[in-house]
Amino acid sequence: MTDDDQDDRAPRENDAAAENRTAQEALLIRSARLDAARAGAKEQALAAGLDALAHRQGSRQKTVLSLAVLAAAAGAALLFGTKPVAVTPEPRVTPAAPPPSVAPAVLLSPPTCPELVIARGNAPLIEDFETKDSRVLTLDGRSGGWMTYDDGTGKQSPPGRSALFPSRIPGGRDKSQHGLHVSGGKFTLWGVTLGAELADAGCYDASAYAGVELWAKGPGNLRVGMQMIDVQDVKYGGLCTKDCYNTHRAVITLGKTFERHTVRWEDLRQLFQGGPPIAFDPRRVRFIEFGVAPGDTPFDLWIDDVSFIPR
Amino acid sequence: MSTSTSKESGSAARFRALIDAHFAFVWRCVRRFGVPPSDADDATQEVFVVAARKLDSLESGREKAFLFATAMRVASTERRTRRRHPEDAADTLDTRSLADQPNAEELAELVEARAYLQEILDGMPVEQSAVFVLAELEETPVREIADLLELPLGTVSSRLRTAREAFAQGVKRFAAREAFSRRKR
Secondary structure, eight states: OOHHHHHHHHHHHHHHHHHTOOHHHHHHHHHHTTOOOOTTHHHHHHHHHHHHHHTOSSGGGOOOHHHHHHHHHHHHHHHHHHSOOOOSOOOEEOTTOOOOOOOOOOOOSSOOOSSEEEOOSSOOEEEOSOSSSSBOOOOTTOBOBEEEEEOSSSOEESOTTEEOOOEEEEEEETTEEEEEEEEEOOOOSSOEEEEEESBTTSEEEOTTEEEEEEEEEOSEEEEEEEEEGGGSBGGGTOSBOSSOOOOEEEEEEEOSSOEEEEEEGGGOEEOSOOSOOOOOOGGGEEEEEEEEOGGGOSEEEEEEEEEEEEO | OHHHHHHHHHHHHHHHHHHHHHHHHHHHHHHHTTOOHHHHHHHHHHHHHHHHHTGGGOOTTOHHHHHHHHHHHHHHHHHHHSOOOGGGGGGGOOGGGOSSOOOHHHHHHHHHHHHHHHHHHHHSOHHHHHHHIIIIISOOOHHHHHHHHTOOHHHHHHHHHHHHHHHHHHHHHHHHHHHHHHHHO
Protein backbone atom coordinates (compact mmCIF):
# COMPACT_ATOMS: atom_id res chain seq x y z
CA MET A 1 0.00 0.00 0.00
CA THR A 2 1.41 3.39 -0.94
CA ASP A 3 1.16 6.52 1.08
CA ASP A 4 -1.42 7.75 -1.35
CA ASP A 5 -3.49 4.65 -0.80
CA GLN A 6 -3.25 5.25 2.90
CA ASP A 7 -4.22 8.87 2.42
CA ASP A 8 -7.20 8.00 0.30
CA ARG A 9 -8.34 5.60 2.92
CA ALA A 10 -8.54 8.27 5.56
CA PRO A 11 -12.17 9.30 5.06
CA ARG A 12 -13.22 5.67 5.03
CA GLU A 13 -11.30 5.18 8.28
CA ASN A 14 -13.38 7.97 9.74
CA ASP A 15 -16.48 6.24 8.48
CA ALA A 16 -15.36 2.99 10.05
CA ALA A 17 -14.69 4.73 13.32
CA ALA A 18 -18.16 6.21 13.16
CA GLU A 19 -19.71 2.80 12.54
CA ASN A 20 -17.91 1.33 15.52
CA ARG A 21 -18.97 4.02 17.94
CA THR A 22 -20.97 3.07 20.96
CA ALA A 23 -24.30 4.75 21.50
CA GLN A 24 -22.76 7.05 24.08
CA GLU A 25 -19.88 7.99 21.78
CA ALA A 26 -22.32 8.76 19.00
CA LEU A 27 -24.38 10.88 21.38
CA LEU A 28 -21.38 12.99 22.37
CA ILE A 29 -20.24 13.42 18.77
CA ARG A 30 -23.77 14.34 17.74
CA SER A 31 -24.05 16.94 20.47
CA ALA A 32 -21.01 18.79 19.09
CA ARG A 33 -22.56 19.03 15.67
CA LEU A 34 -25.22 21.26 17.15
CA ASP A 35 -22.74 24.05 17.83
CA ALA A 36 -23.85 27.07 15.87
CA ALA A 37 -23.22 30.80 16.07
CA ARG A 38 -26.15 33.03 16.79
CA ALA A 39 -27.70 35.00 14.00
CA GLY A 40 -25.81 38.19 13.23
CA ALA A 41 -22.49 37.06 14.66
CA LYS A 42 -20.96 36.62 11.23
CA GLU A 43 -21.98 40.11 10.16
CA GLN A 44 -20.49 41.59 13.32
CA ALA A 45 -17.21 39.79 12.71
CA LEU A 46 -17.22 41.05 9.14
CA ALA A 47 -17.77 44.62 10.29
CA ALA A 48 -15.03 44.36 12.92
CA GLY A 49 -12.60 42.89 10.42
CA LEU A 50 -13.34 45.52 7.79
CA ASP A 51 -12.87 48.17 10.44
CA ALA A 52 -9.49 46.69 11.31
CA LEU A 53 -8.60 46.71 7.63
CA ALA A 54 -9.64 50.33 7.29
CA HIS A 55 -7.49 51.36 10.23
CA ARG A 56 -4.37 49.69 9.05
CA GLN A 57 -1.40 51.98 8.70
CA GLY A 58 1.54 50.24 7.16
CA SER A 59 -0.20 46.95 7.47
CA ARG A 60 2.89 44.87 6.85
CA GLN A 61 4.18 46.03 10.22
CA LYS A 62 1.11 45.00 12.11
CA THR A 63 1.07 42.13 14.50
CA VAL A 64 -0.92 40.54 17.25
CA LEU A 65 -0.11 39.36 20.74
CA SER A 66 0.23 35.64 20.34
CA LEU A 67 2.22 35.66 17.13
CA ALA A 68 4.54 38.31 18.45
CA VAL A 69 5.09 36.43 21.67
CA LEU A 70 5.80 33.21 19.84
CA ALA A 71 8.06 35.05 17.47
CA ALA A 72 9.93 36.49 20.41
CA ALA A 73 10.35 33.02 21.80
CA ALA A 74 11.53 31.68 18.47
CA GLY A 75 13.88 34.57 17.98
CA ALA A 76 15.25 34.25 21.47
CA ALA A 77 15.74 30.54 20.93
CA LEU A 78 17.68 31.23 17.79
CA LEU A 79 19.74 33.85 19.49
CA PHE A 80 20.55 31.95 22.64
CA GLY A 81 20.75 28.60 20.99
CA THR A 82 23.16 29.41 18.23
CA LYS A 83 25.40 32.15 19.45
CA PRO A 84 27.75 32.69 22.36
CA VAL A 85 25.93 34.75 24.92
CA ALA A 86 26.79 37.53 27.31
CA VAL A 87 29.55 38.96 25.15
CA THR A 88 28.75 42.40 26.44
CA PRO A 89 29.05 42.86 30.18
CA GLU A 90 25.59 42.87 31.66
CA PRO A 91 24.59 46.05 33.44
CA ARG A 92 23.31 45.29 36.90
CA VAL A 93 21.01 47.34 39.04
CA THR A 94 21.00 46.64 42.71
CA PRO A 95 17.74 46.52 44.62
CA ALA A 96 16.30 49.90 45.48
CA ALA A 97 19.37 51.57 44.04
CA PRO A 98 19.26 55.33 43.76
CA PRO A 99 18.96 56.50 40.16
CA PRO A 100 22.34 56.69 38.45
CA SER A 101 23.51 59.96 37.09
CA VAL A 102 20.90 61.03 34.67
CA ALA A 103 21.89 60.86 31.05
CA PRO A 104 19.35 61.44 28.32
CA ALA A 105 18.24 58.32 26.54
CA VAL A 106 19.64 58.01 23.06
CA LEU A 107 16.75 58.38 20.71
CA LEU A 108 16.23 57.32 17.17
CA SER A 109 14.10 59.42 14.92
CA PRO A 110 11.62 59.52 13.49
CA PRO A 111 9.47 56.78 15.01
CA THR A 112 8.08 54.44 12.41
CA CYS A 113 5.65 52.34 14.41
CA PRO A 114 2.49 51.57 12.42
CA GLU A 115 0.30 52.44 15.39
CA LEU A 116 1.57 54.55 18.20
CA VAL A 117 0.12 55.20 21.63
CA ILE A 118 1.82 58.16 23.25
CA ALA A 119 1.92 58.09 27.03
CA ARG A 120 1.16 61.31 28.85
CA GLY A 121 3.20 60.25 31.84
CA ASN A 122 0.39 60.82 34.31
CA ALA A 123 -0.38 57.20 35.28
CA PRO A 124 2.77 55.17 35.86
CA LEU A 125 1.27 52.01 37.37
CA ILE A 126 1.43 49.28 34.74
CA GLU A 127 0.04 46.46 36.88
CA ASP A 128 -0.61 45.83 40.55
CA PHE A 129 -2.01 42.32 39.91
CA GLU A 130 -4.92 42.92 42.24
CA THR A 131 -7.47 42.37 39.48
CA LYS A 132 -8.24 38.79 38.51
CA ASP A 133 -7.61 39.07 34.81
CA SER A 134 -4.47 38.71 32.74
CA ARG A 135 -4.65 42.16 31.17
CA VAL A 136 -2.49 45.12 32.05
CA LEU A 137 -4.26 48.05 33.67
CA THR A 138 -5.78 50.30 31.04
CA LEU A 139 -4.05 53.45 32.21
CA ASP A 140 -2.32 56.10 30.10
CA GLY A 141 -3.37 54.38 26.88
CA ARG A 142 -1.93 50.99 27.72
CA SER A 143 -3.50 47.71 26.64
CA GLY A 144 -2.07 44.23 26.55
CA GLY A 145 -2.03 40.85 28.24
CA TRP A 146 0.45 39.01 30.42
CA MET A 147 1.82 35.83 28.96
CA THR A 148 4.70 33.49 29.57
CA TYR A 149 6.74 31.42 27.19
CA ASP A 150 9.83 29.26 27.45
CA ASP A 151 12.37 27.41 25.36
CA GLY A 152 10.64 24.06 25.77
CA THR A 153 13.56 22.32 27.44
CA GLY A 154 12.01 22.28 30.91
CA LYS A 155 8.75 22.71 32.71
CA GLN A 156 7.30 25.77 34.33
CA SER A 157 4.09 26.68 36.09
CA PRO A 158 2.02 28.12 34.52
CA PRO A 159 3.14 26.32 31.37
CA GLY A 160 4.74 28.17 28.49
CA ARG A 161 2.58 29.98 25.93
CA SER A 162 -0.17 30.60 28.43
CA ALA A 163 -1.78 33.72 29.78
CA LEU A 164 -0.67 34.76 33.25
CA PHE A 165 -3.07 35.50 36.05
CA PRO A 166 -2.34 36.94 39.48
CA SER A 167 -1.60 34.59 42.36
CA ARG A 168 -2.24 35.25 46.02
CA ILE A 169 0.95 36.18 47.83
CA PRO A 170 1.24 34.00 50.94
CA GLY A 171 0.96 36.41 53.82
CA GLY A 172 0.65 39.36 51.46
CA ARG A 173 3.18 42.12 50.87
CA ASP A 174 2.26 45.24 52.78
CA LYS A 175 -1.14 46.14 51.30
CA SER A 176 -0.64 43.98 48.26
CA GLN A 177 -2.38 40.61 48.23
CA HIS A 178 -1.59 39.36 44.75
CA GLY A 179 1.37 39.20 42.41
CA LEU A 180 2.63 37.37 39.39
CA HIS A 181 4.09 33.99 40.33
CA VAL A 182 6.03 31.78 37.93
CA SER A 183 8.23 28.88 38.91
CA GLY A 184 9.96 26.15 37.02
CA GLY A 185 12.72 23.59 36.71
CA LYS A 186 15.91 23.55 34.74
CA PHE A 187 15.92 25.11 31.26
CA THR A 188 18.91 24.81 28.97
CA LEU A 189 18.35 26.82 25.80
CA TRP A 190 17.31 30.38 26.49
CA GLY A 191 15.14 30.02 29.55
CA VAL A 192 11.81 31.57 30.43
CA THR A 193 10.28 34.92 29.61
CA LEU A 194 7.09 36.56 30.76
CA GLY A 195 5.74 39.87 29.73
CA ALA A 196 2.97 41.95 28.28
CA GLU A 197 2.31 44.25 25.37
CA LEU A 198 1.85 47.88 26.23
CA ALA A 199 -0.28 48.87 23.25
CA ASP A 200 -1.58 45.56 21.93
CA ALA A 201 -0.60 45.43 18.28
CA GLY A 202 0.98 48.87 18.24
CA CYS A 203 3.94 50.66 19.81
CA TYR A 204 3.94 52.51 23.09
CA ASP A 205 5.78 55.78 23.43
CA ALA A 206 7.03 55.62 27.00
CA SER A 207 9.34 58.61 26.71
CA ALA A 208 7.16 60.49 29.20
CA TYR A 209 8.60 58.13 31.77
CA ALA A 210 12.17 57.58 32.89
CA GLY A 211 12.22 53.80 33.36
CA VAL A 212 10.41 51.00 35.13
CA GLU A 213 10.30 49.75 38.66
CA LEU A 214 8.94 46.64 40.25
CA TRP A 215 8.81 44.63 43.42
CA ALA A 216 10.16 41.13 43.06
CA LYS A 217 11.66 38.21 44.89
CA GLY A 218 13.51 35.11 43.80
CA PRO A 219 16.24 34.39 44.61
CA GLY A 220 18.22 34.69 41.38
CA ASN A 221 18.87 37.07 38.54
CA LEU A 222 16.08 38.56 36.47
CA ARG A 223 16.43 40.24 33.08
CA VAL A 224 14.17 43.25 32.87
CA GLY A 225 13.61 44.20 29.26
CA MET A 226 11.77 46.58 26.99
CA GLN A 227 11.32 45.10 23.53
CA MET A 228 11.39 47.64 20.73
CA ILE A 229 9.72 47.09 17.38
CA ASP A 230 13.17 47.41 15.83
CA VAL A 231 14.33 44.05 17.21
CA GLN A 232 11.17 42.17 16.28
CA ASP A 233 11.14 40.02 13.19
CA VAL A 234 9.44 41.57 10.16
CA LYS A 235 7.47 38.35 9.82
CA TYR A 236 5.66 39.26 12.99
CA GLY A 237 5.18 42.94 12.44
CA GLY A 238 8.61 44.15 13.52
CA LEU A 239 11.39 45.88 11.64
CA CYS A 240 14.22 43.37 12.12
CA THR A 241 15.38 41.20 9.25
CA LYS A 242 18.37 39.38 10.75
CA ASP A 243 19.51 38.24 14.22
CA CYS A 244 16.35 39.55 15.80
CA TYR A 245 15.13 39.76 19.39
CA ASN A 246 18.27 41.22 20.87
CA THR A 247 16.03 43.04 23.31
CA HIS A 248 17.29 45.85 25.51
CA ARG A 249 17.64 44.48 29.02
CA ALA A 250 19.18 45.03 32.41
CA VAL A 251 19.86 42.34 34.97
CA ILE A 252 18.66 42.74 38.52
CA THR A 253 19.49 40.44 41.40
CA LEU A 254 16.57 39.25 43.46
CA GLY A 255 16.63 38.30 47.10
CA LYS A 256 14.49 35.85 48.99
CA THR A 257 12.11 38.56 50.09
CA PHE A 258 10.30 41.22 48.11
CA GLU A 259 12.48 44.19 47.25
CA ARG A 260 11.93 47.21 45.06
CA HIS A 261 14.05 47.39 41.92
CA THR A 262 14.41 50.21 39.44
CA VAL A 263 15.64 50.14 35.87
CA ARG A 264 16.04 53.43 34.08
CA TRP A 265 16.12 53.69 30.33
CA GLU A 266 19.85 54.38 30.34
CA ASP A 267 20.41 51.08 32.14
CA LEU A 268 19.06 49.07 29.23
CA ARG A 269 21.51 47.39 26.87
CA GLN A 270 21.43 44.83 24.13
CA LEU A 271 23.14 42.02 25.97
CA PHE A 272 24.07 39.81 23.07
CA GLN A 273 25.87 39.97 19.78
CA GLY A 274 23.83 39.82 16.64
CA GLY A 275 22.12 42.25 14.36
CA PRO A 276 22.92 45.93 14.12
CA PRO A 277 23.36 47.68 17.46
CA ILE A 278 20.31 49.76 18.23
CA ALA A 279 20.10 52.50 20.81
CA PHE A 280 17.17 52.11 23.13
CA ASP A 281 14.31 54.39 22.20
CA PRO A 282 11.41 54.44 24.67
CA ARG A 283 9.14 55.81 21.95
CA ARG A 284 9.11 52.50 20.08
CA VAL A 285 8.34 49.90 22.73
CA ARG A 286 6.14 46.89 22.11
CA PHE A 287 6.64 44.70 25.18
CA ILE A 288 7.78 44.85 28.73
CA GLU A 289 9.39 41.54 29.60
CA PHE A 290 11.07 39.69 32.43
CA GLY A 291 13.42 36.85 31.64
CA VAL A 292 15.09 34.06 33.53
CA ALA A 293 18.26 32.80 31.87
CA PRO A 294 19.12 29.09 31.85
CA GLY A 295 21.84 29.68 34.41
CA ASP A 296 19.24 31.01 36.83
CA THR A 297 16.96 27.99 36.56
CA PRO A 298 15.37 26.29 38.47
CA PHE A 299 13.56 29.38 39.61
CA ASP A 300 10.72 30.62 41.78
CA LEU A 301 9.80 34.16 40.78
CA TRP A 302 7.34 36.65 42.21
CA ILE A 303 6.70 40.03 40.60
CA ASP A 304 4.40 42.74 41.90
CA ASP A 305 3.52 46.39 41.36
CA VAL A 306 5.18 46.95 38.01
CA SER A 307 5.28 50.64 37.25
CA PHE A 308 6.90 53.25 35.11
CA ILE A 309 9.14 55.79 36.81
CA PRO A 310 7.75 59.30 36.44
CA ARG A 311 10.12 61.91 35.12
CA MET B 1 -4.18 57.23 -4.64
CA SER B 2 -6.25 55.05 -6.93
CA THR B 3 -3.79 52.19 -6.44
CA SER B 4 -4.17 52.42 -2.70
CA THR B 5 -7.93 52.48 -2.95
CA SER B 6 -7.92 49.55 -5.31
CA LYS B 7 -5.69 47.57 -2.99
CA GLU B 8 -7.93 48.31 -0.03
CA SER B 9 -10.95 47.18 -2.02
CA GLY B 10 -9.13 44.01 -2.95
CA SER B 11 -8.25 43.40 0.69
CA ALA B 12 -11.84 43.97 1.71
CA ALA B 13 -13.07 41.54 -0.92
CA ARG B 14 -10.56 38.94 0.18
CA PHE B 15 -11.56 39.39 3.79
CA ARG B 16 -15.25 39.02 2.94
CA ALA B 17 -14.45 35.79 1.12
CA LEU B 18 -12.50 34.61 4.14
CA ILE B 19 -15.47 35.23 6.42
CA ASP B 20 -17.90 33.57 4.05
CA ALA B 21 -15.76 30.48 3.68
CA HIS B 22 -14.61 29.93 7.23
CA PHE B 23 -16.74 31.78 9.79
CA ALA B 24 -18.79 28.76 10.84
CA PHE B 25 -15.67 26.59 10.97
CA VAL B 26 -13.81 29.03 13.20
CA TRP B 27 -16.82 29.47 15.46
CA ARG B 28 -17.11 25.73 15.97
CA CYS B 29 -13.38 25.46 16.61
CA VAL B 30 -13.23 28.10 19.34
CA ARG B 31 -16.25 26.43 20.95
CA ARG B 32 -14.61 23.06 20.86
CA PHE B 33 -11.38 24.43 22.23
CA GLY B 34 -13.28 25.44 25.32
CA VAL B 35 -14.72 28.90 24.76
CA PRO B 36 -18.20 29.04 26.28
CA PRO B 37 -21.11 29.82 23.97
CA SER B 38 -21.59 33.24 25.49
CA ASP B 39 -18.06 34.21 24.42
CA ALA B 40 -17.68 32.23 21.22
CA ASP B 41 -18.98 35.07 19.03
CA ASP B 42 -16.41 37.46 20.48
CA ALA B 43 -13.61 34.94 20.24
CA THR B 44 -14.45 34.20 16.62
CA GLN B 45 -14.54 37.89 15.88
CA GLU B 46 -11.13 38.26 17.47
CA VAL B 47 -9.75 35.54 15.22
CA PHE B 48 -10.97 37.38 12.14
CA VAL B 49 -9.70 40.74 13.35
CA VAL B 50 -6.28 39.14 13.68
CA ALA B 51 -6.70 37.78 10.17
CA ALA B 52 -7.64 41.21 8.88
CA ARG B 53 -4.56 42.77 10.41
CA LYS B 54 -2.36 40.06 8.93
CA LEU B 55 -4.16 39.84 5.64
CA ASP B 56 -1.28 41.13 3.53
CA SER B 57 1.08 38.49 4.84
CA LEU B 58 -1.50 35.72 4.77
CA GLU B 59 -0.34 33.16 2.25
CA SER B 60 -2.91 32.26 -0.34
CA GLY B 61 -4.17 28.75 0.22
CA ARG B 62 -3.08 28.75 3.87
CA GLU B 63 -5.97 30.80 5.18
CA LYS B 64 -7.77 27.93 6.87
CA ALA B 65 -4.57 26.75 8.55
CA PHE B 66 -3.91 30.27 9.79
CA LEU B 67 -7.44 30.65 11.09
CA PHE B 68 -7.33 27.30 12.84
CA ALA B 69 -4.03 28.09 14.55
CA THR B 70 -5.29 31.52 15.55
CA ALA B 71 -8.53 30.05 16.84
CA MET B 72 -6.54 27.68 19.05
CA ARG B 73 -4.52 30.54 20.49
CA VAL B 74 -7.47 32.82 21.04
CA ALA B 75 -9.43 30.01 22.67
CA SER B 76 -6.48 29.14 24.88
CA THR B 77 -6.37 32.67 26.21
CA GLU B 78 -10.12 33.05 26.41
CA ARG B 79 -10.79 29.87 28.34
CA ARG B 80 -8.32 30.93 31.01
CA THR B 81 -10.20 34.13 31.62
CA ARG B 82 -13.52 32.55 32.41
CA ARG B 83 -14.87 29.58 34.21
CA ARG B 84 -17.12 27.53 32.02
CA HIS B 85 -20.42 26.24 33.24
CA PRO B 86 -22.06 23.13 31.77
CA GLU B 87 -25.35 24.90 31.37
CA ASP B 88 -23.74 27.21 28.81
CA ALA B 89 -23.89 24.38 26.33
CA ALA B 90 -27.63 24.81 26.12
CA ASP B 91 -27.10 28.09 24.29
CA THR B 92 -25.45 26.31 21.40
CA LEU B 93 -28.13 23.80 20.61
CA ASP B 94 -29.75 24.60 17.32
CA THR B 95 -32.29 21.84 17.05
CA ARG B 96 -33.27 22.93 13.56
CA SER B 97 -30.16 21.15 12.30
CA LEU B 98 -31.37 17.82 13.62
CA ALA B 99 -33.00 15.43 11.18
CA ASP B 100 -35.25 14.26 13.95
CA GLN B 101 -36.51 16.97 16.23
CA PRO B 102 -35.65 16.09 19.82
CA ASN B 103 -38.20 16.19 22.52
CA ALA B 104 -37.46 17.86 25.81
CA GLU B 105 -35.86 14.79 27.32
CA GLU B 106 -33.66 14.15 24.30
CA LEU B 107 -32.64 17.79 24.25
CA ALA B 108 -31.65 17.63 27.90
CA GLU B 109 -29.61 14.54 27.11
CA LEU B 110 -27.82 16.36 24.30
CA VAL B 111 -27.09 19.33 26.52
CA GLU B 112 -25.54 17.06 29.09
CA ALA B 113 -23.60 15.18 26.45
CA ARG B 114 -22.26 18.41 24.95
CA ALA B 115 -21.00 19.56 28.32
CA TYR B 116 -19.34 16.23 28.93
CA LEU B 117 -17.76 16.21 25.49
CA GLN B 118 -16.15 19.50 26.43
CA GLU B 119 -14.78 17.99 29.60
CA ILE B 120 -13.17 15.24 27.55
CA LEU B 121 -11.74 17.68 25.00
CA ASP B 122 -10.42 19.94 27.74
CA GLY B 123 -8.70 16.96 29.31
CA MET B 124 -6.75 16.15 26.16
CA PRO B 125 -3.37 17.69 25.36
CA VAL B 126 -3.98 20.38 22.80
CA GLU B 127 -2.08 18.53 20.08
CA GLN B 128 -4.48 15.63 20.47
CA SER B 129 -7.65 17.66 20.77
CA ALA B 130 -6.73 19.61 17.64
CA VAL B 131 -6.52 16.42 15.61
CA PHE B 132 -9.61 14.96 17.24
CA VAL B 133 -11.71 18.05 16.61
CA LEU B 134 -10.70 18.14 12.96
CA ALA B 135 -11.08 14.42 12.33
CA GLU B 136 -14.08 13.44 14.40
CA LEU B 137 -16.10 16.61 14.75
CA GLU B 138 -15.23 18.37 11.50
CA GLU B 139 -14.86 15.14 9.52
CA THR B 140 -11.68 16.39 7.93
CA PRO B 141 -9.61 13.82 5.99
CA VAL B 142 -6.28 12.95 7.57
CA ARG B 143 -4.34 14.32 4.60
CA GLU B 144 -5.99 17.72 5.03
CA ILE B 145 -5.37 17.64 8.77
CA ALA B 146 -1.69 17.01 8.13
CA ASP B 147 -1.66 19.96 5.77
CA LEU B 148 -3.53 22.25 8.15
CA LEU B 149 -1.29 21.42 11.08
CA GLU B 150 1.85 21.05 8.99
CA LEU B 151 2.49 17.60 10.43
CA PRO B 152 3.54 14.28 8.89
CA LEU B 153 0.67 11.91 8.15
CA GLY B 154 2.05 9.37 10.60
CA THR B 155 2.05 11.92 13.40
CA VAL B 156 -1.54 12.86 12.69
CA SER B 157 -2.60 9.21 12.67
CA SER B 158 -0.78 8.52 15.90
CA ARG B 159 -2.30 11.51 17.65
CA LEU B 160 -5.72 10.64 16.35
CA ARG B 161 -5.42 7.09 17.63
CA THR B 162 -4.37 8.32 21.06
CA ALA B 163 -7.12 10.92 21.11
CA ARG B 164 -9.74 8.36 20.16
CA GLU B 165 -8.60 6.16 23.04
CA ALA B 166 -8.86 9.09 25.42
CA PHE B 167 -12.30 9.89 24.04
CA ALA B 168 -13.44 6.29 24.46
CA GLN B 169 -12.24 6.25 28.06
CA GLY B 170 -13.99 9.54 28.69
CA VAL B 171 -17.21 8.24 27.24
CA LYS B 172 -17.05 5.22 29.50
CA ARG B 173 -16.88 7.56 32.45
CA PHE B 174 -19.79 9.50 30.99
CA ALA B 175 -21.80 6.30 30.61
CA ALA B 176 -21.03 5.33 34.19
CA ARG B 177 -22.09 8.76 35.38
CA GLU B 178 -25.27 8.51 33.33
CA ALA B 179 -26.05 5.10 34.75
CA PHE B 180 -25.46 6.38 38.25
CA SER B 181 -27.57 9.51 37.81
CA ARG B 182 -30.44 7.58 36.24
CA ARG B 183 -30.35 5.08 39.07
CA LYS B 184 -30.71 7.94 41.50
CA ARG B 185 -33.75 9.37 39.75
